[in-house]
Amino acid sequence: MMTSLFSIFEPSSGLMSLPLNWMSTFLGFLFVPYLFWACPSRWSLLWSKVNFTLHNEFMIILGPTQKMNTIIFVSLFSLIVFNNSLGLLPYVFTSSSHLAMTLALSLPLWLTFMVFGWVNHTQHMFAHLMPQGTPAVLMPFMVLIETISNVIRPATLAVRLAANMMAGHLLLTLLGSTGPSLGSFMIFILIFAQIMLLLLESAVAVIQSYVFAVLSTLFSSETN
Template identity: 75%
Template sequence: MANLFSIFEPSSSIFSFSLNWVSTLLGLLFVPYMYWASPSRWSLLWTKITQTLHKEFSALLLPSHLGVSILFISLFSLIVFNNFLGLLPYVFTSSSHMVMTLSLSMPLWVTLMVSGWINHTQHMFAHLVPQGTPSVLMPFMVLIETISNVIRPGTLAVRLAANMIAGHLLLTLLGSTGPSLGSFFIISILVFSQMLLLTLESAVAIIQSYVFAVLSTLYTSEIN
């Protein structure tokens, strides 16, 4: 098991400075040219995606929070760039580590909780007891709602990291069996299955980024 998960350990370094986390910033290299080069099909496609995301997030947010959608679009962009970069060979997958995913979810959750309890204290208390709950069940509902609220940043972080780790582990396990296979037919099947898994992982990279951003948007809409 130690050898299996060693592919996720930071290993590249210069003068004891780890270079693996530098891959998190590689997505910034694809952005600046959009501001000075003539629009290409890729930049127009990305503009269309961001406009669609803005409409989706604005529908979930309250009218007073519409300007916050740019935050969640940026969050989606950061995660999806890192997820796709992690599919490239020899590129460190930072989004598969709890250090990064918790760094994204925890500050956002803490900010929402502090803002909600300071500015909308009565609403936050009322949110602990769903409407129509019998009086006998109210203490249990408060406990359940409190626990579900506290574990939100952890579920966001674990969901993203676990989904990225699972796909990469499966690709690694199948790829490591290739040298031990002697039949050309079996190797061809293995390569084809790897291509299918890579396509699936590309879809997972987009879906998990969208889920992370949408859930963060829903948590924001609950504080008011």
């Protein structure tokens, strides 16, 4: 039972013994050509509006001197939300539910921010380790706590995204596996519960993408 339950997260399974599951990460590129039509579709107009809104919000966090850097975080949001949303479709592998994928996004970003901050704004980075107004007795402990919290940031970003995506998929699979043993009335209740849970997972897919992008933006703003 447990083997079949977790088989949906198995990266090595694929089509005709070929490990093609990770190719689902690039399915979002199928939507890119629609953005270049001569007459924009409703989808492209909606997505342009979302990108413009995110650009304005990230620009407020980063400041006017880094307003062009918002394209990195808007692109990051787009990649994650496409993977999360497409993973809700049947037989589509959810790559964002694996730490290999989420760590590959968060760790390089965090390393880049840290190297840039410590090389170009060393005094500012040291100041972040000591909150203003800290008593002298607590200063060594605050430095240690701030250092640990800074080091575990990429792990918290990666685990938050992977755990949220995996938990919903496991719950959907677990509830669906009880269908054959239920009666007609309970089947209708199960279908309704599955639909409600699928709507919740759709919201979680967007929210977790937004949280990942916003937290990455906040980490970047602290290095300047």
